Amino acid sequence: MQAAKGATLHRRIRLGMVGGGPGAFIGAVHRAAARLDDRFELVAAALSSDPEKSLASARDLHIPRAYTSFAEMARQEANRSDPIDAVAIVTPNHLHHSIAKAFLQAGIHVICDKPLTTTLPDALDLSDTVARTGLIFGLTHTYVGYPLIRQAREMVLAGDLGAIRMIQVEYAQDWLSTPLEATGSKQADWRTDPARSGPAGCLGDIGTHAFHLACFTTGLHCTELAADLTTFVPGRRLDDNVQLMLRFAGGAKGSLWASQIAVGNENHLRLRIYGEKAGLAWEQENPNYLRFSPLGEQPRLITRGGPGVGPAAQWATRIPAGHPEGYFEAFAQLYSDLAEQITARIEGRPPDPRAMLVPGVEDGVLGIQFILAVLDSARNGSAWTAMP
Numbered sequence: 001m002q003a004a005k006g007a008t009l010h011r012r013i014r015l016g017m018v019g020g021g022p023g024a025f026i027g028a029v030h031r032a033a034a035r036l037d038d039r040f041e042l043v044a045a046a047l048s049s050d051p052e053k054s055l056a057s058a059r060d061l062h063i064p065r066a067y068t069s070f071a072e073m074a075r076q077e078a079n080r081s082d083p084i085d086a087v088a089i090v091t092p093n094h095l096h097h098s099i100a101k102a103f104l105q106a107g108i109h110v111i112c113d114k115p116l117t118t119t120l121p122d123a124l125d126l127s128d129t130v131a132r133t134g135l136i137f138g139l140t141h142t143y144v145g146y147p148l149i150r151q152a153r154e155m156v157l158a159g160d161l162g163a164i165r166m167i168q169v170e171y172a173q174d175w176l177s178t179p180l181e182a183t184g185s186k187q188a189d190w191r192t193d194p195a196r197s198g199p200a201g202c203l204g205d206i207g208t209h210a211f212h213l214a215c216f217t218t219g220l221h222c223t224e225l226a227a228d229l230t231t232f233v234p235g236r237r238l239d240d241n242v243q244l245m246l247r248f249a250g251g252a253k254g255s256l257w258a259s260q261i262a263v264g265n266e267n268h269l270r271l272r273i274y275g276e277k278a279g280l281a282w283e284q285e286n287p288n289y290l291r292f293s294p295l296g297e298q299p300r301l302i303t304r305g306g307p308g309v310g311p312a313a314q315w316a317t318r319i320p321a322g323h324p325e326g327y328f329e330a331f332a333q334l335y336s337d338l339a340e341q342i343t344a345r346i347e348g349r350p351p352d353p354r355a356m357l358v359p360g361v362e363d364g365v366l367g368i369q370f371i372l373a374v375l376d377s378a379r380n381g382s383a384w385t386a387m388p
Contacts (some may be wrong), residue, residue, distance in 0.1 A: 009346050012041040013339055016077060016084040016108075017093030018099050020055040021047035022184045026113060027090045031061075032265070036332035037318075039339035043083050046073045066081055070099045074080035074225030074258045078106035080327050085342055086136070092196040095205065097122035100137075104129045109136040109342055115208050115371065118198030118363025122318045123368040130361045131385050136345065138338045139359040139367075143269065147304045147325070148290040149355060151313035152273065152280050153217045155292070161275025167246070167256070168272040171210040172265035174238050176202075179233050201238025203229065206269075207258035207369045207374070212359065214256065214273055215366075217280075220248040222370070222387045229378035232261050242374065247384075263353070286295055286376045288324055315354040334358050 014032055018029015027047070044065035047057040066360045067073035086109040089099050097117045104126075110133030116139060117123045143149055155161065180188035181246045190196040191205055198204055202213035207351040215222065230241045240261045247256030248367050259265075269284035281291040288304040302308060305321035316333045318325060337355040344351035369388050377385040 009343050010075075010338055013039055013086060014044075014082065014084045014210065015040040015042050016044035016046075016065075016073060016103075016294050017042060017063075017074065018046050019048075019090050019095070020045075020088075021053060023066040024090065025187055026168050028327070030088050030090050030111075030113075030335075032328055033331035033335045035063050036328060037336045037339070039343075040065045040086075044073060044077060046284050067118050071102060074106040074108070077108065084108060085346070086338070087114060091199050091363060092190045094196045095112055096165050097126060100126055100372045101129055104137075104279040105134070109138075109338075109345075111138045111140065111328055111338060112322070112364070113140050114212075114364065115198065115204050116361065120365075120368050120372060123236040123365045127361045127365050132201060136338065136341050137361040138334060138341075139361065139364045140331065140334055141209060141216075141363065142327070142331050142334065143209060144216050144357060144359060145316060145330035145337075146282075146284070147309070147313040147316040148282055148287060148302065148334075149213070149217060149271075150288055151302060151309050152271070152282060153193075153219070153357075154310045154312045155280065156218050156273060156275075160278060160279065160292075162183075163250070164220060164252045164273060164275050164313060165220060166272075166274040167208045167214045167220075167248070167252060168256075168270075168274075169214045169254070170257040170268070170270050171206045171259075172257070172268040173260045175205065176233065176260040177263050179235060180327050181236070190298075192214060192236055194237055197238060197366075198371070199238075199375060201236070202240045202258055203242045203374055204371055206260065208255070208370065209265030210256050210258050210269065211370050212363060213269070214246070214254060216359075217271065218248070218252070218273060220250060220252055222246050222254070222266050224386045225373055225377060225383050226382050226384045227374040227377035228382050244374065250288045250382045284327075287326060288321075288328070311354065312357070328345060363374065 020233045045063045045066040048054040055066045087103045089112045226245045227244045229239045241259040244256040273280045278294040290302040293299040338356045340355035341351045
C-alpha cells in the first residue's frame with residue numbers, strides 16, 4: 001500500500017513467506033534475518049506444497065495469515081486493505097519463477113533465494129516482469145552482506161589495488177562426500193535432483209555464490225570461461241565439483257573452485273584479489289578480518305568496525321570491533337537494505353544509496369547465464385566459452 005508522498009511509515013514492513021516449512025534450513029535463516037534489525041513483521045505464509053502442512057506450520061510459527069498455496073496467498077493478499085509489502089521465496093529452485101511472477105503481478109515486492117530460476121527463458125521473463133511492474137526484487141546472495149566484502153569492493157573500485165590482475169575464489173564443503181541423498185536427507189535430496197535443482201548441482205548451489213562474489217567485489221565482467229565439471233559420488237545425478245578458469249574484461253584472469261566433496265571443509269568460502277599495487281584476502285569462516293597487502297609493505301589487517309573502514313562497511317556494521325558478526329548478520333544486511341528500499345518506495349522518497357548493494361534480478365539472470373556457460377564448456381572438453 002502506497003503512502004502519500006513525504007509520509008513516514010510508522011510500522012514494520014509486512015512480509016510473507018513461500019516455502020521454508022519443516023526441515024527447510026534456509027527458511028529459518030530468512031526468518032531470523034528478517035527479524036534481526038526489526039524492520040519486518042512476518043504476517044502471511046504458504047510454507048509447504050502440502051496444504052495441511054502449510055497451515056499447521058504457520059500455526060506452529062505463530063504466523064497469523066496461513067494459506068494452502070502461493071497462488072491463493074498472492075491473490076488474497078493483493079485484495080486486502082493491509083496486504084504484505086514483500087514476499088520471501090525460499091523454495092527449491094524450480095518453483096522460483098512461477099511464485100515470483102505471481103507476486104510481482106499482484107503488486108508485491110519480491111525477495112528470492114538464489115539461483116533465480118532453473119532456465120534462462122524463465123530468468124529473462126522475471127527480468128521483464130520486474131521491469132514492467134517497477135517493483136523491487138532482491139536476490140539473496142548472502143555474502144555481499146558482509147561488511148568487509150563491501151569494504152573490499154570499495155577499495156578495489158577506489159583504485160587501492162591498482163589494475164586488477166588476478167581473482168581467485170573458492171567455495172569448498174564436504175557435506176555431500178557420500179550419497180547423502182539416498183539416506184532421506186531433505187536438503188541433499190532436492191539439491192541433487194535435476195527436476196528441482198535445475199541442471200547444476202554444486203555449481204548452482206555454491207558455485208554461483210563464488211562467481212557473484214568475484215564480480216561484485218571487483219566490478220569486473222567475466223567475458224569467457226573454461227570449465228571442468230565432475231560428479232565424483234557414484235550414482236549422483238548432478239555435479240559435486242567444479243573447477244574454472246575465468247577471463248575478465250580489461251585483461252584480469254581468474255580461477256574458481258567449488259566443491260561439496262572436499263573432505264575437511266565445512267563452509268570454506270575464500271576470496272583473493274591481486275592488483276598491480278596490492279592484494280586483498282578474505283575468508284567467510286573468519287569474516288571480521290580483511291588482509292590488505294600493499295606491494296613492498298607490511299600486510300595490514302582491516303577489522304570489521306575498526307579504524308579505517310569506509311562508509312560501505314560502516315553501513316553494514318552493527319556492533320563494535322571485537323564482537324563477531326557472522327552469517328546471520330550478513331543475511332540480515334540484505335533484508336535491512338531491502339527494508340530501506342521498500343520503505344523509501346512507500347514513503348515516496350529516494351532510498352539511501354548505501355542500501356543499493358543488494359543483488360537484483362539482473363544478477364540472477366547473469367547467474368543463470370554463468371551456469372549455462374559452464375555446462376556448455378564442460379560438455380565441449382573445457383573449451384573456452386563466451387559469457388553474454
